[in-house]
Amino acid sequence: MFELFNPQVAVESIGPLLGGLLMTVELTFVVITLSLVCALGVALAGMSRFAPLRWVVKAYIEVIRGTPLLLQLIYVYYVLPEIGIRLNAFAAGVLALTLNYSAYISEVYRSGIQAIAKGQHDAAAALGMTHALAMRRIILPQAIRIVVPALGNYFIGLFKDTALCSAVSIQELVFTAQVQAALNFQYFTLYTVVAAMYFLVSFPAARLVNYLERVTKSGYRRRRR
C-alpha cells in the first residue's frame, strides 16, 4: 500500500536527525553568544564620537542588511579561501551567521539605548558619572531590559536560519535530512519529522519570549518575598 508517511522510516531516521538537531542547537548557541557580545561593541562603536568609526559601522550594517544571508554564508565558505582564508564548514557557518546577526542585533541595542530618556543621562552626569560609567551602570541595564523580547525573537530566528548552513555542508538538521532522503527517497516522512523538530523547539521558545515580554513591560517593582 502506498503511504505518504512511513512510521518505520521515521523511527529509523530519528537517531541521525536528532544528531542533526544537536548540531543545529549547538550552532545556534555559539552564534547567539558571540553575536550578543559583538553586537554590543558594534552598537557602541556606531554611536562613537569618532566619525570614521561610525561610518565603518554604518557601511558594515548596510552591506549585511542589503545582501542575503545565504550569499554571505557561501561567500565566507567558498570565496574567502581564494584570498587565503580557509575555514572549515562549522567555522565558516559561525563566522557568517555571527557577522549577520551582530549587525541586526546591534541595531536592536542601539534602539534600546536611544529609548532611554535624556533625563537619565542628565541625572547620571550631574552626579559626576563619566560617560562610560553612566553607560555601564545606568543606561545599559535599562536598555537591555527593553530589548530582551526583541533579542528572544532573533534567537528563534537564528535557530531556524541555521538551516541555511546545509548549503555549506554543515551536518545540521536539514543537511542530515537531505542525506537520509538521498538514501531512501522518503521526502514526506523525513521532512515532516524535521519540521516537527523545528516546531517543537521554536514554539515553546516563542511562548517564553512572550512571557519575558510581559515581565519586562510590567515595570520595576520590589521583589515579593
Added chain:
Amino acid sequence: MATRPMIEIEGLHKHFGPLHVLRGIDLSVAVGEVVCIIGPSGSGKSTLLRCINHLEVAEQGRIRIDGELVYRDEIGGRFRAHSNRAIAAVRAQVGMVFQNFNLFPHLSVVGNIIEAPVHVLRKPKKDAGRRALELLAQVGLADKAEAYPEELSGGQQQRVAIARALAMDPKAMLFDEVTSALDPELVAEVLAVMRDLARRGMTMLVVTHEMNFARQVASRVIFMDHGAIVEQDLPDRIFGAPREARTRDFLKTVLER
C-alpha cells in the same frame, strides 16, 4: 559678614541655533545663600542652571565654583575644554535636582542614593548605605528605602532625588523647577524639604515658579527675562516694590492667578 562666593558667573552667553537664550549673565552666589530665580518660561532660567552643571555648554563666559575656574581654561583668548574626567569631578561637587526627578527606575530608592557615592566617590557600600538612610530620614522617607521609584508618588520621588543629590555632600545645590511636574497637593512636601535644607545652611540656586517659597526662603531673588537678569534684590523688595516694569508685569500675571 564676609561672604565667600560659591558660584560665580561672568558674561555667560548661550545660543540654541539662532536663539540667543543667555545674553551675558553675571551672577554670584555666596556660601550659604539661597538665591531664587524667577521669570517667564523661555527666559533662560533653566538653561543658566544647566550651564552651571555643564549639561549645556555656554559659548562664552566664565564659571567659577568655590573659586576654581571650571569646565575650560582661557588661554590667549581661546578656550581649552577640560577633560571629561575633570568636568565630571566638578559635577560631583554640585548637586542638581530636575523637574522630572530623573530617578533611575531600575534601582531601588537606596540604590539610587548610593549609586554615585559608591561608584564615583568610591565610598564603601556600607557607609554609603548608612548615610542614605540618614538622608531618607531627613526627607521623611525612612520607610521607603527598599521601594522602587515607580512605586512612589511624584512628591516622594522628588524627595528621593534631593536625597540622592545630597548623598554626594555637594558644595551647592541647583534646583530646576523641581515642583513644576507635581500635583498641587504634593508641592508642599518637597518645598518643606528645601526649606529645611536652606535652614541647614546649604548654598542653593533655585529656579522656581513658587513665589511664596521665593518670598519666604530666598536670601535674594533674581528676575530673568529674555536671557538676561532684569533685576535682583531682597525678596521683600522684589515682591513689594519691584523697580523694573517687566518685573511688575510678570509678578502681576503670576500673583493674580
